[in-house]
Amino acid sequence: MFPRFVQPKTSQVGSLFVSDFLRSYLTVGIFGLxxxxxxxxxxxxxxLLRPNNPTAAKxxxxxxxxxxxxxxxxxxxxxxxxFALLFVMFDVEAVFIFPWAARLxxxxxxxxxxxxxxxxxxxxxxxYAWRKGVLKWV
Amino acid sequence: xxxxxxxxxxxxxxxxxxIRVGAGLAAVLLVAGTLVYLHLFKLVSFMQSRLGPMExxxxxxxxxxxxxxxxxxxxDIFPRKADRFVFAAAPFVVLMSTFLLVVVVPGGPDAWFVxxxxxxxxxxxxxxxxxxxxxxxxxxxASKYSLLGGLRATGQLIAYELPLILAVLGVVIQxxxxxxxxxxxxxxxxxxxxxxxxGNPYLLTQFVAFGVFLIAMQAELTQTPFDxxxxxxxxxxxxxxxxxxxxxxxxxxxxxxxxGVFSAIAAVLFLGxxxxxxxxxxxxxxxxxxxxxxxxxIVVLTFLIFWFRFTFPRFRxxxxxxxxxxxxxxxxxxxxxxxxxxxxxx
Numbered sequence: 362m363f364p365r366f367v368q369p370k371t372s373q374v375g376s377l378f379v380s381d382f383l384r385s386y387l388t389v390g391i392f393g394l395x396x397x398x399x400x401x402x403x404x405x406x407x408x409l410l411r412p413n414n415p416t417a418a419k420x421x422x423x424x425x426x427x428x429x430x431x432x433x434x435x436x437x438x439x440x441x442x443x444f445a446l447l448f449v450m451f452d453v454e455a456v457f458i459f460p461w462a463a464r465l466x467x468x469x470x471x472x473x474x475x476x477x478x479x480x481x482x483x484x485x486x487x488x489y490a491w492r493k494g495v496l497k498w499v
Numbered sequence: 500x501x502x503x504x505x506x507x508x509x510x511x512x513x514x515x516x517x518i519r520v521g522a523g524l525a526a527v528l529l530v531a532g533t534l535v536y537l538h539l540f541k542l543v544s545f546m547q548s549r550l551g552p553m554e555x556x557x558x559x560x561x562x563x564x565x566x567x568x569x570x571x572x573x574x575d576i577f578p579r580k581a582d583r584f585v586f587a588a589a590p591f592v593v594l595m596s597t598f599l600l601v602v603v604v605p606g607g608p609d610a611w612f613v614x615x616x617x618x619x620x621x622x623x624x625x626x627x628x629x630x631x632x633x634x635x636x637x638x639x640x641a642s643k644y645s646l647l648g649g650l651r652a653t654g655q656l657i658a659y660e661l662p663l664i665l666a667v668l669g670v671v672i673q674x675x676x677x678x679x680x681x682x683x684x685x686x687x688x689x690x691x692x693x694x695x696x697x698g699n700p701y702l703l704t705q706f707v708a709f710g711v712f713l714i715a716m717q718a719e720l721t722q723t724p725f726d727x728x729x730x731x732x733x734x735x736x737x738x739x740x741x742x743x744x745x746x747x748x749x750x751x752x753x754x755x756x757x758x759g760v761f762s763a764i765a766a767v768l769f770l771g772x773x774x775x776x777x778x779x780x781x782x783x784x785x786x787x788x789x790x791x792x793x794x795x796x797i798v799v800l801t802f803l804i805f806w807f808r809f810t811f812p813r814f815r816x817x818x819x820x821x822x823x824x825x826x827x828x829x830x831x832x833x834x835x836x837x838x839x840x841x842x843x844x845x
Contacts, residue, residue, distance in 0.1 A: 385613045388516055389602050389621070392612065395520055396598030400591045400749055407571045407745040420579040422642035423740055435643050441654045444820065448657040451828070455664045458835070459620050462671040465842055473843050480832055487828065496824045498817035 443495055454483055519612050526790075527601055530763075530797060531756035532563050537798065538805040539755070546809050566748070573744030578641055581741065585639030590742075590749040592632030597756045599625040604763045605679050607773050607789030608781060618679040619671065622764055623664050626719070629757065630656045633728075633738055636750070640741035648737020651816065652721060652728030658823040659718035659725070662711050665831035669708035669838045670701050670768045683772035687780045697776040702769045707834045709769045711827050713803065716761050718823070720754065723808040727816050758804060759797055766796035 422429050461468070461476055468475075490496055510518075540562060544551030552559030577583055603622040605611040615621055630653055637649015671677055674685035689699025702709055718725040729737035739750050766772060773789030774780050814822070 384512060385615050388519065388613045389599060389615075389625075391516060391520060392523055392598045392602045393595045395524065396595035397591050399524070399598075400594045403571075403745055403749060404575075407573075407575065410572050411744060412572075412574050414574065415576065417579075419574075419576055422578045422580070422640065422645075423735060424643065425735075429643075434638075434641060434646060437646065437650050441650050444654055444658060447824075448661065451661045452657075452664075455623075455661075455668075458668055459671065459677065462668045462835075462839075463675060463677050465672055465839055466675055469843055473839050476839060477836060480836060484829070484832060487824070491825070496821065498820050 440498055447490060447495065450486060451483070454479075522606075522610075523598065523601055523612055526604070526606075527597060527756045527760070528752075530759040530794065531752055533794075533798070534755050534759050534801050535563055536560060538801060542802070542805055543809055570745050570748040575746065576741075576743045578741045580641045582639040582641060585635050586741075587639075587746075589632050589636035589639060590746050590753070592635060593629050593750060593753040594756075596625060596629035596632060597753055597760060599628060600757065600760045600764075603679050604760065604767065604793070605683060605773060605789075606793050607786035608680075608783075610773075610786045610789055611680060614678070614680060616676075616678050618677045619667055619682070619764070619768070620677045623660075623667060626663075626761075627656075627660060629753075636742070637738035640738070642741050644734045644736075644740045645738050648728045648730075648734045648740065651734075652738055654816075655718055655721065655725060655728060655819060658820055659715045659827075662823060662827035662831050663715040663719060665828065665835060666708040666712040666715065667768065669705045669831075669834050672835065672838045672842050673701060673704060679767050679772070683767060683774055684780065686771045687774040698771055698774060700769065700771040705769060705834075705838070707830065708838075709765075711831050711834070712765055712769070714822075715827060716765060717804060717807055718819070720758050720761060720804065722758070722804055724811040724814055725819060726813055727819055730813060758801055762797045762800035762804070763793060765800050766793060770796050770800075772796075 424430070457479065458476070461472060465472055536559075540551045540559065552562035555561040555565045577586060600622055602612040603615065603618050605614075613621075633652045633656070634649050637645045637647075637652065640646070670682060674682040676682060676685065686700050687698045691697075691699050691703065721728050728734075729739065734740070739747055742750060773785060773792050775788070775792050778785060778788065
């Protein structure tokens with residue numbers, strides 16, 4: 362009923378299809394630029410209206426009302442880095458699961474078992490991190 | 500009446516895109532403004548037994564415009580030691596992320612911004628751009644509170660991005676497509692045990708994924724049970740501490756616009772998108788009704804977000820990470836496997 366929503370077959374990959382494909386990403390890019398332009402417009406409008414009178418006290422960073430102490434970029438907890446590493450592992454996996462999920466009907470039981478093994482290995486990884494105490498925030 | 504699809508088809512790419520950009524601006528800004536007024540100004544006031552803004556416009560409905568006017572006149576202060584370029588660029592990145600996200604949301608059979616086959620996958624990919632903006636804000640401010648807030652926000656956003664993506668996969672398996680229009684049509688044409696009267700909104704079959712998605716969405720938006728990054732009692736306002744005037748308001752606009760866009764994506768995935776029972780989804784009428792239906796569903800979903808926001812106390816950082824890694828991710832992975840088995844079995 363909606364021919365334009367039908368998934369393109371591989372045989373349909375001609376110049377027309379590819380050009381539509383690239384054009385849709387051009388639109389995505391334009392939307393990103395519109396977001397940037399909107400911020401620019403707001404700030405530009407503000408520039409016409411707002412005062413500009415920086416003093417030493419104003420440009421000091423806020424530290425609960427007392428003079429800031431020590432280095433401006435303090436050291437951070439290593440935990441954040443470890444969680445970032447864990448995230449990369451799982452995020453890459455999502456790249457593999459998405460195409461499988463959209464085409465599960467085609468691969469049937471074979472695809473299901475394949476993905477079950479994949480997800481099982483991933484869960485083992487999570488379990489390993491869990492046992493190692495990486496998931497504990499201290 | 501000439502059908503909208505014919506009308507659009509006659510226009511060149513640039514004309515079509517201009518219309519879409521205009522509609523996109525309205526979809527982001529009007530929805531964000533409505534949400535701020537309805538939920539942040541009025542809903543919270545009624546929950547706390549007060550009236551909220553009443554002076555600007557009827558029932559205070561123009562309060563937000565007054566606020567924007569006020570913020571436009573505020574001085575733009577850069578901290579002396581700040582990394583000026585990174586500090587100034589952060590709000591641009593955050594708002595850009597919102598506009599990249601809105602492109603996948605469909606509003607009717609022909610009323611879409613980008614009809615990409617990758618749809619929801621694209622949305623999940625660009626939603627992580629805002630993390631970069633927040634980290635930039637935290638780092639560029641050169642303030643201890645900002646840096647801590649930025650790091651907390653990054654740790655939280657990446658932890659909850661995984662359950663969000665994994666919850667979406669259940670829907671993709673059921674709909675057999677990543678295209679947002681395809682997901683809407685799959686729900687509109689679906690049947691519940693042979694009864695096709697209301698289609699098959701995936702809320703009914705993917706309720707586990709819906710729950711995981713809502714919780715992860717709350718965390719992605721850093722709304723209150725998950726507001727460690729901007730915990731006002733410890734970090735002032737986290738990564739936004741050093742921002743003033745219009746730049747601060749832009750972060751605020753970005754937050755609510757993203758809440759609206761995420762709710763729209765949730766509405767498409769779980770509540771049937773722009774489809775309402777009783778009207779043929781191919782009808783041209785849906786191009787006009789569809790966006791209104793979407794706004795209705797967005798308001799319902801954001802009501803849930805703000806209801807949680809004003810009800811629950813804040814999670815601690817360790818509780819927050821535990822919920823994501825030890826509960827939501829295993830639940831979402833199990834949901835994928837179960838959905839896959841049921842999909843192949845039936």
